[in-house]
Amino acid sequence: MKQLIALLLLGLAGLAQAAPKVAVTDLAYEERVREYIRIVSAHSQAQASGFAASASSSYNEIEGTYSYVERGELRKFTGDIKGEILKSRMFQLIQGKPYTAKENEGLYDVIARIKQGHFRGADYVLFGTLADIDFRQDLNDIANTDSYSKVLGLTLVADFSLINTRTYEITSAFTAMGEAQDVKLVNGQDIRVTPNRGRVVREVSKALGEDVAAQLQEQLLGNRPADFGNPPGGSPLPADEAPVILR
Known part of the structure; x- marks a missing residue:
């Protein structure tokens, strides 16, 4: 019996070793920001010479709008993605390097980031980009009462690509969503009740993580790549550059 248990443990250890390593990025986002500007410049000058005097003045006004593209990483909502991936036992997790370059111009160039x-x-990188995030607040009448329902809702949609770090092939691609809401019942005398924003964010994060893990399993197990589960070999990393593996 002890030998059987030992063999099972060795088998499980072998499966864990065979699991490819994946790095999960924070959700990248890009949005166009518009700002209104108004610049006023006024100048006056007076001169006196003997019995004569002169004065001059100028006034300039410039107004308009300008826009720029803001890029960055949303350092939320990926904790549950990592947790659900660990539960699935499909991958080992590698801690990637946060993107910190100025102006984030190369944020979406995943191939360059892999090369750098x-x-x-990591054998794979799960790269996520924010497609839409929407907070909603509603106050609704409840028929035949003096009460209201105060609703705070959040929907988050993100696009994901699983990229092979050796071949740069996109092994899996999908859109995932997390959605949740908090409802408070209030009477007509007091509508200042505050919905639980933290709980809504937590539930959206969990729902997003479950959706990501489910779609990864569906795509990879249903159409398993030839080298999946057999990570590409390579020379060992120096001790000071060894990856951090999350289990």
């Missing part, structure tokens, strides 16, 4: 060593030790 941002995901050392």
Whole structure:
């Protein structure tokens, strides 16, 4: 019996070793920001010479709008994605390097980031981009009462690509969504009740993580890549560059 248990444990250990390593990025976002500007410049000058005096003045006004593209990483909502991936036992997790370059111009260039060593030790990178995030607040009458329902809702949609760090092939691609709401019943005398924003964010994060893990399993197990589960070999990393593996 002890030998059987030992063999089972060895088998499980072998499966864990065979699991490919994946780095999960924070959700990248890009949005166009518009700002209104108004510049006023006024100048006056007076001169006196003997019995004569002169004065001059100028006034300039410029107004308009300008826009720019803001890029960055949303450092939320990925904790539950990592947790659900760990539960699935499909991957080992590698801690990637946060993107910190100025102006984030290369944020979406995942291939360049792989080549620069941002995901050392990873066989795959799960790259997520924010497609839409929407907070909603509603106050609704409840028929035949003097009460209201106060609703805070949040929907988050993100696009994901699973990229092979050796071949740069997109192994899996999908859109995932997390959605949740908090409802408070209030009477007509007091509508200042505050919905639980933290709980809504937590539930959206969990729902998003479950959706991501489910779609990864569906795509990878249903159409398993030839090299999936057999990570590409390579020379060992120096001790000071060894990847951090989350289990």
